[in-house]
Amino acid sequence: MRRPTLEAVATRAGVSKSTVSRVVNGEPTVASDIRDLVMRAVNDLGYIPNPAARSLVTRRTDSIAVIVSDPSAGLVSDDPMFSTVVRAASREFEAAGKQVMLMLAGSDDARVRARQFVAARHVDGVMLVSMHGADPLPAALAATGVPLVSHGRPTFRLDVPWVDNDNTGGAAQAVRHLLERGRRRIATISGPLDMSAAQDRIGAYREVLSETGRRSIVAIGDFTRISGAEAMAQLLEDDPALDAVFAANDLMAIGAMRALRRAGRRVPDDVAVVGYDDIEAALYTDPPLTTVRSPMGEQAAASARLLLGLLRGEPAAPVILPTQLVVRESS
Amino acid sequence: MRRPTLEAVATRAGVSKSTVSRVVNGEPTVASDIRDLVMRAVNDLGYIPNPAARSLVTRRTDSIAVIVSDPSAGLVSDDPMFSTVVRAASREFEAAGKQVMLMLAGSDDARVRARQFVAARHVDGVMLVSMHGADPLPAALAATGVPLVSHGRPTFRLDVPWVDNDNTGGAAQAVRHLLERGRRRIATISGPLDMSAAQDRIGAYREVLSETGRRSIVAIGDFTRISGAEAMAQLLEDDPALDAVFAANDLMAIGAMRALRRAGRRVPDDVAVVGYDDIEAALYTDPPLTTVRSPMGEQAAASARLLLGLLRGEPAAPVILPTQLVVRESS
DNA sequence: CCTTTGTGAGGGAGCGCTCTCTTCATGATC
C-alpha cells in the first residue's frame, strides 16, 4: 500500500503528469478548470510530493544547515546564546520555506560528518555559529562551494559573509561607564582568546584604559558562570583593591557576583560589575546587572537573512549591529 | 562541471555500478583487492553519494524531526530547557547517524507545515517536545504513520511512547522537605495547567498538603521568570503570612526570589523557596536554590533512544526517570 | 486563404542511486 504518486493523480484527473506537476508547483499556465480538476484529485488521493524525487532533479533541498561548531557543546547545558540564536535563525528560515538541519559539530568526528553532509549537497546553504580560532571547519565548508554565512566574525581571514554585534564599541561603552562612575581599578574577565568576540571586547577594554593611563587587570574565562566565578577569585587575589570588573558576558558576570559575595564584597558599593549581552537572567541578579545589550536574536536573524539573500544570488557583505549600554544597579 | 556519480567511479575503477554501490555501503561480499580499487577511485574523484537519489529508492532519509510545539517559542528567549533538550537529543541522534531537522511549531501555520513535512516522509521519525493540552499536532502527526515519540507525557490519551521524569514524586519530595523544615503555610507557583508536568506537580503538592491537613495556596505562572515574580507578588497579597513556596520550575523560583526580595522578605528566614529542575542558574542565586533535580538531558536522550529503537522495529513503552531533591540554602 | 504567433497540454528522457536477478568462476563432492 504505497503513497499516491504524481502519475496516480494524473490518471485520476485524466490529465498528464506534466499538468499535475504544473498545478502542484503553482505555475500559472494552467486553465483554471483543469487546475480545479487536478486539485480535486490531489485532495481525494491525499497526494503529497516526494521530496527526494523532487530534489533529485531540481538539485535543491529547500533546507539549510545550522552548524554549531562549539567544542563545549555539551559542557554548558544552558547557555542562552544557543537557544536564542537557534530559535531566531529557525524562525527566519522557516518563514522563507527552508527547513533547518541542526548539527552540533563539537567533536572532530562530528566536524568530519558535518563537512561530508554539506559536501553531499544535503542542504542548499550553511549558517555557521560560534567558531573558535583553530577550527578547521569553516574553511572546509567554504571549500565545498555551498553558500555559507557566519554568525559572528570569523577569527581568521576567510571569504565568508558574517554578522556580528559591535563588540569593540560595546565593550568600550562598558568601560567608559565604569570610569564615569569614578571607578579607578577596573578589572576584566575575558572570554577565550581564540574567539573574535572575546578578542574585540578585551581589546576595547585595554584601549580605553590605556587612553586614560590606567593599567589592565585581566583574568580569562570561557564564557561560563563557573569560569566567571573562578576568574573573579583570581582577580581578587591579584588585586584586592580593585573596585570594578567588566565581564565579557553576563554568565561570567553572574559567576563573578557569586565570587564577590563569597569574598564578602558588596556590589556595587565595593566592586561594580558590568556584563555583556543582556540576557534575561541579568534582570534577576541581586542587584540587577548593568550590561551591554547585544542583539543576539537579531544578529541570528540577520545572519539567516544574509544566507537567504545569498541563495537568491544577491551579494552579501558583513554586517555589524549596534549595541547599547543598559545601566542597572550593579554599577 | 557536475559532481562525480556512482557510474563515473565504476568506469574509473573498471567495475560495475553494483560493485561500487556495495563498496560504498560497506557490504562484505566484495573481494578486498576490488574494494581497494574502488576506494581509490572514490578518493580520486572525491565521490560523495547523492542522498536524494539514495532515499528515492531506499525510502529512508536517515534524518528525524525534532518538533518543538511550543506556543511561547519566541517569547522566552533563554529557557535552558530548549537548549538542554535539543542538544542532548541531537547528540544521541547524531551518534546513531541520523540527521536532526529542527522545527519550531509555534504558530498554527508552522504546525500545518510540520504536519505536511512529516507526511511527505521527509524524515524517518519524529520526536515531539513540550506539548500543551489543546495542541492538535500530536494526533495529526500520529495519523501520518511516521514513528513518533514524545518528550514528556502527553496531556491526553494518545498511543505514543513517551519519556518523562517523575513529576509527582519529585514535587512530593519538595513539599515534604518544606514540611520537615517546619514550614506551615506552603504556597505553590504552578505551571500552565494544560501541561502534564504542571498538572502532576501541583497534584502532588495538593496531595501532600491534604495528607497533613493543610490548605493549598496556589498561583499560576507559565514557567517564565517574570511569571514567577508576578505569581509570588500575588501569593504575598493573598496570604502575607506564608512561610514557604514551591515553584514548579527553577525559572519561576528565581522570579519568586526577586519578588520576595522586593517585598522585603528574607530567604530562607522569612520564606523558604524550592524550585524544580536544578538548572545551572540554581547554583548562582542568592541564596543558592533548593530544588528537585530533573534529568532533563537524560530525558531527552532517552526519548531519542526510544525513537531510534522504534525505527529498528523494537517495541516501546513509556519511561519515567527518577528525580532527586537537592537541598541548598534557600530552604 | 494560408501563414505566423501564442498558449496550454502531453510525451518522455533522465536525475543518481539501490536491489533483485542473472551470470560466471571456483572448488567441493561423488
Next chain:
DNA sequence: GATCATGAAGAGAGCGCTCCCTCACAAAGG
C-alpha cells in the same frame, strides 16, 4: 569428469519527479 553448491560481480529495471520539447489549436496578420 560431471554435478552441484557457493560466492562474487554485472545488468538493468525502476524509484517519483521535473523540465525540455513537441504538438494541437486558436487567433491574428498578410
